[in-house]
Amino acid sequence: MSQTAESAGKRRPPTMADVAQVAGVSHQTVSRVLSNHPNVRESTRDDVLRAIDQLGYRRNSSARALVTRRTLTLGVVACNPTLFGPSSTLFGLEEAAREEGYLVSAVTLRRYSASALKEAIDHLSDWGVEGIVVIVPHRDAVSALAELRLPFPVVTVEGGHSLPIPGVSVDQELGARLVTGHLLAAGHRTVWHVTGPQSWLEAEARIKGWRSTLEEAGAEVPEPLAGDWTPLSGYRAGQELAGRVAAGLARPGAPGVTAVFVANDQMALGVLRAFREAGLSVPGQVAIAGFDDIPEAEFFAPPLTTVRQDFAAVGQASIRLLVSRLEAGGAGDADERVVIEPRLIVRSSTNPY
Numbered sequence: 001m002s003q004t005a006e007s008a009g010k011r012r013p014p015t016m017a018d019v020a021q022v023a024g025v026s027h028q029t030v031s032r033v034l035s036n037h038p039n040v041r042e043s044t045r046d047d048v049l050r051a052i053d054q055l056g057y058r059r060n061s062s063a064r065a066l067v068t069r070r071t072l073t074l075g076v077v078a079c080n081p082t083l084f085g086p087s088s089t090l091f092g093l094e095e096a097a098r099e100e101g102y103l104v105s106a107v108t109l110r111r112y113s114a115s116a117l118k119e120a121i122d123h124l125s126d127w128g129v130e131g132i133v134v135i136v137p138h139r140d141a142v143s144a145l146a147e148l149r150l151p152f153p154v155v156t157v158e159g160g161h162s163l164p165i166p167g168v169s170v171d172q173e174l175g176a177r178l179v180t181g182h183l184l185a186a187g188h189r190t191v192w193h194v195t196g197p198q199s200w201l202e203a204e205a206r207i208k209g210w211r212s213t214l215e216e217a218g219a220e221v222p223e224p225l226a227g228d229w230t231p232l233s234g235y236r237a238g239q240e241l242a243g244r245v246a247a248g249l250a251r252p253g254a255p256g257v258t259a260v261f262v263a264n265d266q267m268a269l270g271v272l273r274a275f276r277e278a279g280l281s282v283p284g285q286v287a288i289a290g291f292d293d294i295p296e297a298e299f300f301a302p303p304l305t306t307v308r309q310d311f312a313a314v315g316q317a318s319i320r321l322l323v324s325r326l327e328a329g330g331a332g333d334a335d336e337r338v339v340i341e342p343r344l345i346v347r348s349s350t351n352p353y
Contacts (some may be wrong), residue, residue: 001078001349004160006012006111006169007096007196013057014055014056014057014154015057015237016030016031016034016057018053018055019051019052019057020051021023022051022052022054022055023044023047023048023050025044025047025048026049026170026264027337029044029048030048031102033045033048033049036049039085042199054240062186065128065132066320071128071129072102072103073102073104073127073129073130073131073252074097074102074103074104074105074122074129074130074131074132074133074319074322075104075105075106075107075121075127075129075132075133076090076093076094076104076105076106076118076132076133076134076135077106077107077108077109077121077124077132077133077134077135078090078107078108078109078135078227079107079108079110079111079112079121079135079137080110080137080139082293082314083229084264084265084266084292085137085158085264085292085309085311086135086137088309088311089115089135089157089158089311089314089315090106090135091311091315092119092311092312092313092314092315092316093133093157093314093315093318093319094106094315095312095315096312096315096316096318096319096320097226097315098343099319100319100320100323102192102323105124105127105129107120107123107124108227109142112136112138112140112144113142113144114142114143114144114147114148115329116144117144117145117148118148119139121148121151122149125151125152129152130152130153130326131152131153131154131155131322131325131326132152132153132154132155132322133154133156133157133319133322134154134155134156134157134320135156135157135158136156136157136158136201137157137158137200137201137202138197138199138200138249139199139200139201141197142163142201144161145163145165145187147309149300150165153279153322153325153326154322155168155318155321155322155325156168157169157314157318158170158201164335166321166325166336166337166338167322167333167336167337167338168314168317168318168337168338168339168340169307169314169337169338169339169340170310170314170340170341171339171340171341171342172201172205172206172209172342173205173206173208173209173212174209174341174342175206175209175227175307175309175342175344176206176207176208176209176210176213176261176291176307177209177210177212177213177259177345178307178342178344179289179291179305179306179307180213180214180261181213181217181288182208182210182305182344182346182350183259183261183287183289184213184214184217184219186259186287186350186351188258188259188287189219189220189222189258190214190219190220190255190259191210191214191217191219191222191223191259191260191261192222192225192241192257192259192260192261193207193210193224193225193260193261193262194224194225194226194227194233194237194238194260194261194262194263194267194268195207195220195224195225195226195227195263196227196228196229196263196264196267196272197226197227197228198226200229201216203263206223206263206269206291207224207263208314210224210261212225225237225240225241227262227263227267229263229264229266229267229318230266230270231267231269231270231273232264232266232268232270233267233270234269234270234271234274235270235271235273235274236269236270236274237262237267237270237271237274238270238272238273238274239274239278239284240273240276241257241260241271241274242274242277242280243258243274244256245257245278245285245286246278247278257286258285258286258287258352259287259288259289260286260287260288260289261289261291262288262289262290262291263290263291264291265290265291265292265293265294265296265297265300265306266294266313267290267299268288268289268290268306269296270301271288271301272301272304272349273349277287282302282349283348283349283350283351287305287349287350287351288304288305288306288349288350289304289305289307289349289350290305290306290307291307292305292307292309293306293307293308293309294306295344297347298347300349302347302348302349302350303346303347303348303349304347305345305346305348305349305350306347306349307343307344307345307347308342308343308344308345309340309342310340310342313340314340317338317340318338321336321338340342
């Protein structure tokens with residue numbers, strides 16, 4: 001390293017001019033290497049990359065934005081980020097954006113309304129995001145989004161809606177079909193269901209998949225029990241189901257509870273506790289399955305059969321869809337949908353009946 005570059009590096013962060021001086025090339029050549037321009041010889045590219053590493057040079061994103069008029073920043077709007085699904089989706093989006101060379105600016109909301117969503121989008125617009133991903137898992141979000149004029153490309157996640165906006169989602173209905181079919185194949189005459197909140201599109205799709213699988217099999221469709229994604233709601237539903245189990249044991253031949261599909265793993269944990277307190281054996285007397293495959297699911301007692309959602313794939317597909325629209329100047333098929341298939345994870349909570 002030359003004395004000039006070395007002393008400059010001590011006074012201030014290294015610049016592109018410092019890199020050019022150390023590599024023995026022009027400022028323009030350094031810029032071409034940084035932008036992956038094809039018309040650069042490999043030996044020259046290697047010299048520039050070595051100089052960058054030697055100096056510890058880091059690109060000035062603000063200066064680059066002034067030149068290119070691009071911020072390389074994407075926005076994300078999410079609601080209920082403390083729940084496993086939204087939080088995992090948000091993490092997957094941030095990771096995928098980094099892989100594509102973008103930063104993420106996220107706004108989280110307590111609840112969706114047209115005013116709250118507009119305020120979030122205005123905030124992101126002020127920060128110069130190039131496009132946004134909106135996680136819209138329930139009907140309030142869809143209704144709010146439908147009322148807004150969007151100033152940049154938008155992609156939805158878990159929409160399950162008819163809005164003219166491209167989106168990415170996990171096939172929730174298929175996941176419910178997989179788990180319900182698994183329980184029927186194990187010999188259960190029917191499968192009971194503890195649902196998520198009615199306003200959530202994911203809960204609605206899981207009910208649809210559960211119900212249609214039972215109907216196609218000619219099985220009885222029990223009245224579902226409502227939950228709200230929390231273990232407490234699962235516990236209360238489990239207490240009611242335990243009472244039905246006891247009633248079925250007292251009246252041989254009556255429709256009994258031998259299998260339960262719970263709409264998420266946290267509620268399944270509550271159901272398991274209620275059954276344990278009632279002295280019911282799982283899966284000896286009642287089989288239980290959940291949805292999501294949270295990290296703790298395999299450590300439940302017993303380990304929980306559940307449906308795994310690939311949140312990394314959701315994040316990658318969402319970011320790629322948004323980036324493709326940015327590269328096309330916002331053009332593209334407004335009805336484009338990417339659907340990610342879930343996977344059934346069978347564990348000992350649903351041993352054959």
